[in-house]
Amino acid sequence: MTQGHSHSSSDSSGLELGQSLWQSCVDQLAQELPEQQFNTWIKPLTAQVQDDISKVTIFVANRFKLDWVRAQYSNRIAGLLEKLYGQSVQVELAITPREAPVKSTFTPRTAEPAVVVEEAYVGEDRMAGGPKNRLNSLLTFESLVEGTANRMARAAAMHVATMPGHLYNPLFIYGGVGLGKTHLMHAVGNRLLADKQGAKVLYIHAEQFVSDVVKAYQRKTFDEFKERYHSLDLLLIDDVQFFANKDRTQEEFFNAFEALLAKKSHIVMTSDTYPKGLTDIHERLVSRFDSGLTVAIEPPELEMRVAILINKARAEGSEMPEEVAFFVAKNVRSNVRELEGALRKILAYSRFNQKEISIQLAREALRDLLSIQNRQISVENIQKTVADYYKIKVADMYSKKRPASIARPRQIAMYLAKELTQKSLPEIGELFGGRDHTTVLHAVRKIGGERQQLTELNQQLHVLEQTLKG
Numbered sequence: 001m002t003q004g005h006s007h008s009s010s011d012s013s014g015l016e017l018g019q020s021l022w023q024s025c026v027d028q029l030a031q032e033l034p035e036q037q038f039n040t041w042i043k044p045l046t047a048q049v050q051d052d053i054s055k056v057t058i059f060v061a062n063r064f065k066l067d068w069v070r071a072q073y074s075n076r077i078a079g080l081l082e083k084l085y086g087q088s089v090q091v092e093l094a095i096t097p098r099e100a101p102v103k104s105t106f107t108p109r110t111a112e113p114a115v116v117v118e119e120a121y122v123g124e125d126r127m128a129g130g131p132k133n134r135l136n137s138l139l140t141f142e143s144l145v146e147g148t149a150n151r152m153a154r155a156a157a158m159h160v161a162t163m164p165g166h167l168y169n170p171l172f173i174y175g176g177v178g179l180g181k182t183h184l185m186h187a188v189g190n191r192l193l194a195d196k197q198g199a200k201v202l203y204i205h206a207e208q209f210v211s212d213v214v215k216a217y218q219r220k221t222f223d224e225f226k227e228r229y230h231s232l233d234l235l236l237i238d239d240v241q242f243f244a245n246k247d248r249t250q251e252e253f254f255n256a257f258e259a260l261l262a263k264k265s266h267i268v269m270t271s272d273t274y275p276k277g278l279t280d281i282h283e284r285l286v287s288r289f290d291s292g293l294t295v296a297i298e299p300p301e302l303e304m305r306v307a308i309l310i311n312k313a314r315a316e317g318s319e320m321p322e323e324v325a326f327f328v329a330k331n332v333r334s335n336v337r338e339l340e341g342a343l344r345k346i347l348a349y350s351r352f353n354q355k356e357i358s359i360q361l362a363r364e365a366l367r368d369l370l371s372i373q374n375r376q377i378s379v380e381n382i383q384k385t386v387a388d389y390y391k392i393k394v395a396d397m398y399s400k401k402r403p404a405s406i407a408r409p410r411q412i413a414m415y416l417a418k419e420l421t422q423k424s425l426p427e428i429g430e431l432f433g434g435r436d437h438t439t440v441l442h443a444v445r446k447i448g449g450e451r452q453q454l455t456e457l458n459q460q461l462h463v464l465e466q467t468l469k470g
């Protein structure tokens, strides 16, 4: 989003701008806040932006959350909106009305449906039209771009959607943030419902499951809880790493899991790590998670990022020239959510200034983003981050020591230095204790090659890249 521009106040561009402003704010918070905080407090928020963007009303599920969001986040949100928009924006908080005005309510695209559905299964009135499945109908196989990074996961998901309860049960999908795990899961649900209308499908975030367990506990409604979960045909449960340390939840999930598998209902789960990498989750559950098919979603490669940009632009009614898409995809590398954020900024900037989308325009629209990237990534920074990650001393990055426990992280750091900075091989060699450029080249080729083969290494590199990009 740009600053200091003029704008008309009441036409539809005000609405669009409001939408992308709120989305940019959410994207920014996703970058700044620890993931769990973001997912708990910010992701479920919906906002209504006044046409002239002087006021944003943020909807929160209940009184408790309202107080919390007000105390912890409202100043920060107001500050961000002001920074993004270039003028002050009044921020107001309200409790989500029972029937939210869906049309004018903007939800971050990554979030659950527009109305916060915390009470969805408790209030009898909501049961009238059948239980809510919480699926977002926009997240389908059709809108998911396929590439090497998600091919396996997509094929498995497609199989589950067409023949649930058959193979790959449970299907466990893991990968870093913003890589399309949630999207894929919704796609399974949407496809199954399209094929079998009456199917009982539920998408739920692991934290919501925890909160359902707590409620059942408080209200002594475990029978209802069981009835609800154990009767599903397809359970889609997101981010199961959130079950960590929640014993009662794990027990209830274990029961649901067993009941569902016994009746050949399908379970699809996602997590930020592979099952054995989960911490503070009971072994018996972990081994259940791993008992069907476990697939990774990898960060998208360049061509896939380009395709995603072009597709998403088209879905928004704009054409993004291929050279611009390449420019953006080369500069925004970590995940799809960031790509979407970049795209929104470019579209808003182009509409606002009524200019064609070009590389120059993209450069201007993404000025902040690009400068943050350039500022943060230095070879020293990489050395420190990699040393921390593999628990070795930073000094070992320049030392002559050769044990594998040191040499390998050092090679990884060299690889990242080549990937993420503009430095030449000799310059990098110099910064690693005066090593020859052929040593650096060897490291770059070796790690780059292994990355294609070893999922675990690829995940580690992905984490490091995300950390370095801030």
Ligand SMILES: Nc1ncnc2c1ncn2[C@@H]1O[C@H](COP(=O)(O)OP(=O)(O)OP(=O)(O)O)[C@@H](O)[C@H]1O
Pocket (backbone or CB within 6 Å): 109, 110, 139, 143, 144, 145, 146, 150, 175, 176, 177, 178, 179, 180, 181, 182, 183, 184, 308, 336, 337, 340
């Ligand atoms: N291959 C793809 N094609 C099109 N859109 C994609 C693709 N992968 C991801 N997206 C989009 O990127 C955004 C982030 O994806 P999603 O929310 O599914 O990520 P996630 O892996 O579940 O991340 P998190 O763990 O942070 O929840 C979504 O808007 C999604 O639609």
